Amino acid sequence: MSEVRYSGVRESRPNRFNDLGTTGREAEEQFKKGCLKRADRSFAQGLQCQQINSMAALMSLEDSVFISHSPQGCVGCAIMAVDMYRVGQIHRGIKQVKNPRLLVTNIDQKSVVFGGEEKLRAAVKKAVERYHPKLAFIYASCASGIIGDDIDAIAADLQTEYPDTIMVPIHCEGFKSKICASGFDAAFLSINKYILKKQSVPKEKGLVNLFAPTTVSYADQREMERMLSLLGAKVNYIPFYSSLEKIKRIPAAEASTSICKVFADEFMKTLWEDYEIPYSHTVMPIGIRNTDKWYRGIAKVLGKEEEVEKIIAKEHERIExxxxxxxxxxxxxxxxxxxxxxxxxxxxxxxxxxxxxxxxxxxxxxxxxxxxxxxxxxxxxxxxxxxxxxxxxxxxxxxxxxxxxxxxxxxxxxxxxxxxxxxxxxxxxxxxxxxxxxxxxxxxxxxxxxxxxxxxxxxxxxxxxxxxxxxxxxxxxxxx
Ligand code: SF4
Structure with a gap:
């Protein structure tokens, strides 16, 4: 029997609910009894779409281009990630601040009727010839999914023409999921399929994958790195401000953890299945209790339980x-x-x-x-x-x-x-x-x-x- 792999759609996991109005007590009791139902709203305002999360997660990768096969409006939300990227560069001491190389194919009425594949092909070619990137991410959208443009086939075809650029199609069609975190999963599924490809690499002692979304500040990155270094770990900070080389080091790690609960949690499961990398999935380290919990979680995976207790006691003495x-x-x-x-x-x-x-x-x-x-x-x-x-x-x-x-x-x-x-x-x-x-x-x-x-x-x-x-x-x- 063939293995069932995670689809990248968060609703495909059981007991996940998007629309609910209740109290904390009721939510706990109803969930325990299995009485929460998948509801819907008869009136709803716009949702955050998963495509933007797929884009934002990767937008600060070095030597990359991002091609959105969509109408122009789909990339409107990218402005927040662009702003984070620009500010993040200044915080990291980068003098010449860059914009991400984001192109949109501008699917319009004509493309919907006659197909948009030629537009996509032209956009990818233009991006690769102009920027000579190591990575080209090709994002699907609702429109490209509905008209059935085959972004995988185009990526495979262009891969032969441009062997120095890794083509990474990402299936983040907005209509697939109402849970925007599905967009992170879609990006990681493609990273695994097109970059890591289950290749084995030599293990690096003490290396820890630290997965972080775009919204984590440089100050927070340094604090997480400081805390992990106190446990003797070397940090591979992924994918924010990262690179193809750092992505390729992911399978070399001894352990993985994520700063956010819904970022890379599914990917860390995949890394365990495909590369036997153990991981810690606990909470976001905000506040004393959650910071302790997060820290103890990764220390346990690294076998540093005694050490972490001493560090936590010292930190508490300092901050209490x-x-x-x-x-x-x-x-x-x-x-x-x-x-x-x-x-x-x-x-x-x-x-x-x-x-x-x-x-x-x-x-x-x-x-x-x-x-x-x-x-x-x-x-x-x-x-x-x-x-x-x-x-x-x-x-x-x-x-x-x-x-x-x-x-x-x-x-x-x-x-x-x-x-x-x-x-x-x-x-x-x-x-x-x-x-x-x-x-x-x-x-x-x-x-x-x-x-x-x-x-x-x-x-x-x-x-x-x-x-x-x-x-x-x-x-x-x-x-x-
Ligand atoms: S991909 Fe779909 S849901 Fe997302 S912005 Fe475009 S049209 Fe809207």
Whole structure:
């Protein structure tokens, strides 16, 4: 019987839910009883699409070109990843800041009728001849998937014509999944298939693959590397600010771990199946408890359990007095959190370090991993609302308006317009992780609370586009 391989579509795993409005307690109990159902919304605003995650994950790779076989609009969201890439270069001391080499084939009505393969072929040729890259990533889109353009065949064909560039087609058609993290999986599946190809390489003692998404700041990268180096590990930081050479070193590692819970978790399973690389999959290292848990997880895989306890004790001695100071500024503050699956659960654990209370949590997916987090959160926070939503700001503003939190942590655009002090936990430019990151983040939240003037003025002058009657409705009325 042939082996069943993971498809890259997160919904293909059992017990994963995208649309849910409930409380922390209910979510835990219903999941345990197997009573959560895959729902849908009868009205929904735009979702984040998986194609952008496939692009953003790889956009900072050296010597690469990125060809999106799509209409122009599909690459609109790339602006955030481009910004992160540019700022990330400055933080890394790069003087001549570059843009990623991103081309779009501009599928239009004519291509939909007559096929877009010639456009794709021309775009790849142009990109390779202009930039002579080591890697050419070719991204599918909804449109290319619907019209059936064979991006694999074109990549294979051009591979013979351009042997010095590795062609990597990526199947990240937006309609395949409502869970945007599927885009990370699509990118890693292609890296495994077209670059690693199950080739065996000599093992490197102490080498650890550290998988990190685009949104991890340079400060966080250094903190994670510092912590791993205290365990005697050498870090292969992948794929952010990485290269073909570093990707090829992945199978040489002794162990793998990821900074985010939903980034490379599936890929680390594949690395275990194909290359027997053990891995640690725990939590995002934000806050004391999660940082300890993350650190112990990778130390266990490396057989450094005793060493890590000594380091953790020393770190706690260093940071606990500073955390106590922050607690005196933040105790009792009621918080609403909105973010990706890794960061939102981690932030909900972090606020407990400062004595803050969770009143609402919005995050894109609920599954067995989330259940582990919710069980812990239910021990430390009481009576909070859970909104499982990929975007859907209309639900968020309804909830925030009713719950009236003192602070909002996460994607701030809408809560800021309601006049709530906001802090962005998805901060790709500053510290948020590890023992140093939690101090920085705590200070940032406290400063925002002391200086709420900007959001207050914003709320006076900007009106959100919803009728007053919407704020009276049940926020979850469209989830069926
Ligand atoms: S790939 Fe599909 S879902 Fe993604 S931006 Fe393009 S049209 Fe939208």
């Amino acid at each position: 007095p500073l955390v106590a100071e922050l607690k005196s500024r933040l105790q009792g503050i009621r918080v609403f959190i909105c973010g990706g699956t890794g960061r939102s659960f981690a932030a909900a654990a972090l606020i407990d370090d400062f004595g803050m209370k969770l009143v609402g949590l919005e995050t894109p997916t609920y599954d067995a991993d989330a259940q582990v987090d919710i069980e812990y959160l239910n021990e430390i926070h009481k009576d909070y609302v859970v909104d499982i939503a990929n975007m859907q700001p209309f639900e968020q503003v309804n909830l925030v308006n009713k719950l009236k939190p003192d602070a909002f942590i996460g994607v701030p655009d809408w809560a800021a317009k309601l006049g709530i002090p906001t802090t962005h936990v998805l901060d790709g430019k500053r510290s948020t992780m590890g023992y140093d990151g939690l101090l920085y983040l705590g200070n940032k939240i406290a400063d925002q609370l002391q200086n709420p003037g900007f959001n207050k003025k914003l709320a006076k002058h900007v009106k959100l586009p919803y009728r007053d009657s919407w704020y009276e409705e049940d926020a979850f009325k469209y989830i069926l």
